[in-house]
Amino acid sequence: MEKSDLTKMERWEVSRKQGKKFSKSKKFKESQPLTEEQLEKLPNLPKDWKWVFHSEIAIINPPKPNGDESLEISFLPMPAVEEETGRYSLSETRKLGEVRKGYTGFIEGDVIFAKITPCMENGKVAYLEKLVNGIGFGSTEFHVSRPTSSVFGKYLFHYLVRQTFRKEAKRNMTGSAGQLRVPSSYFAEQPFPLAPLPEQRAIVSKIEQLFSELDNGIANLKLAQKQLKVYRQAVLKKAFEGELTKKWREQQTDLPYVGGLLEQIKKEREEAATDSGKKLKKIKSLTKDELTKLTKLPDEWKWVKLDEICNKITDGEHVTPKRTESGYLLLSARNIQNGYLDLKSVDYVPKHEYLRIRNRCNPEEGDILISCSGSVGRICSVPKNSEFVMVRSVALVKISSKLKLNRFFEYQLQSPLLQSQIEKGKKATAQANLFLGPISNLKVIICSLPEQRAIVQEIETRFSVCDKIEQDIEMNLEKAEALRQSILKKAFEGKLLNEKELAEVRGTENWEPAEVLLERIKAEKAKNRKK
Template sequence: MPEGWESVPVSDLFLLNPKSEIDDTTHCGFIPMSLVEDGFSGNHLYEERIWKDIKKGYCHFQNGDIGIAKISPCFENRKSTIFENLPNGYGAGTTELVILRPIILYTKFYLYVFKSDWYVQEGTKYFKGVVGQQRVHKEIFTDLQIPLPPFAEQQRIVAEIERWFSLIDIIENEKDDLQTTIKQTKSKILDLAIHGKLVPQDPNDEPAIKLLKRINPDFVPCDNGHSEKLPSGWCIANLGMIGVWQSGGTPSRSNKSYYEGSIPWLKTGDLNDGLIMDVPERITEEAVANSSAKINPTGSVLIAMYGATIGKLGILAFPATTNQACCACIEFRGITQLFLFYFLLSQRKTFVSKGGGGAQPNISKEIIVNHDIHLPPLAEQQRIVQKIEELFSVLDNIQNALEV
């Protein structure tokens, strides 16, 4: 023990579960376990009740008492508090709280003692009861030896704890703000990219319209009267003009011979906005032959069309089929795979809005293939992708550091 400290049983410092004797008509605070905050804050709320309605069948407490949950997992989650601001200074609550009334001490110091890892570990050594209804042994609130520093030192310790907690809260808030900023920055990078503002144009690049006409002599750009607003060398097309798209299907679940085969079969939940390296479910060649499921080649870009996953993306690292809620671009015409991927990523909110506001919104393959794209020259697409990945890499490194 540090100099000036003693070790004493809890019962030397607190009265255990005291009872209140007050007028039945007194307004008081009622506190079920749900109104005691877990963690280190020590906060609580209350419901206002009349004393006669809560004086029986509940624990009693008053302003300044400490309440500690004795049941698992509330005890481990540090559901403990100093009662304060109760109506008329009194209250009652769940009997799963143990009440400790301080005798002469700095109460907040002991609240932090009871929230410490040491105290939680001591309490969980002697759980009683069946799993799911376990409670700590009563001796943790009476006979356990706890530290007793000088009163002034208790106050200094609390001041230092709360100084560090304040700094931690600032860091956590700033981390949340930074994560939001990273997300917004990525969105802005994509917006600049698809509007020709992320990298400079090069007059030596072959214009996109020339490449598309060489691929398809019948190509007609989707002018819409906006061509003059495009960066040099860009043209307007729709996604159906620059790729071959196909949706998938779900083989009948009633036919067991269609499943547990060797052909990967994806659902929208398997999309991860990146390279898809594996999927949990597979179907058979028979299923592909007898359903609308189609094999998409390695490198296909997938987009979800249904429910909460609308706009989620994936790039296949292997040939695979999908269910009907996925659409795949299996061939790229005048557009690079990654430029298409990042373009689709930038359009997620638009696709979600086209899905409607029902309980299960969805978009169709037709909506996707008719969606306009401002297409840069092929060489500029490659420069844009390189710049996006360079900037995203920096942001991802920051994000990863925040998660450590």
């Protein structure tokens, strides 16, 4: 990339990196003011604003607050802080003596900033208010910024939570993979656009007003997403109760008997056992007592055990495979989503491991996959041209070739009828698990092949409408996030307030330009150092 192609902020980062590497240490010297050369590489600000270092307007990672050992204080572990919203839970409290060592301390008015991956990238940042007794302690993976009295904490929060700030911070992380952190020195030495204090407050007020309107729209979009999920489940429920094809059945005169289909499947399983030299596994059919406890089906349908209509039910590799940087895909439960494989985060194994694992568990096009550890019960089928193996947290279901339409069973396994069985069949230890026994014993519905095709068509006709609506919702959510970042960009360029709003803040008694404000900040910090 040519220098002329870079934005001013990017040129600032390039020049800064060329001259300095950031230390992992929490200790750093207080920054000197920005030089003329550095200022030239930063975007222009309004007349009465000023670029300063973060550490010039705030104390970075200040000493822990003191108090009586028995004092009750707020406790904020990392999960208590939401991503990007700035919201956090104050439901936990501790005694000060319990957390003084081994945790990060902060007080009301501080801004906390997650420094470790992936929490930093996800935007775990918050401006702290309403702490119990004004004090809080929390994760050691927070940086703390304590703004001086001439900087509005919420103004600082909105600057730090921006995507552009976090993206640049990610490029400057240090440490090993999985333990990457934003160094204290980097956090302290970032340029900060200091505005007059009344203008800071007016900007925050305008941001919050615009964000409130934006959040209402986002909430409505997310509600629509939830309603679509409910609708999909309602469609699947009606489909496998026979409601969607009721009229279709009434119009049929020569539907094949489902018992004949089951005989074909049984014969196929017997032939496969003979060819392999293995003894055919005996499967007990459902008893009358078991059938009476199940949902009543149309006369042409039948309840069977999943095992009765499958050629194989197994799971992935139990022994931890040797992983490599590249090679063949190794999937786990996190990759199984309802209706599709999510390949955003995958592991790899070498060819010899791939061949070894596939010898027992060989996923092929159309086979059904079930997440069976952690988030149990997500269902998808194996797509075309897929080469992968799996770990134990994924189950593989090979439906008999006589049934031909695996989508019928993929949808059925996603339906409330089967999901309730899966929920009952899972075992909770350290995390939920669904083992092969309960999977094999799942009670599934079988009907004639023509009706299976009709049911799938009815489902997919309705789901195609849902898919289009969901695409529109996702697009609008992306637009909303882009608008949020655009608002923040304008805010810190001094372009968010209109002329009338600017005239009002400049007319307040305590308005003073950033240059004067900075001198006040320096005097305040010097006074605090003498104490």
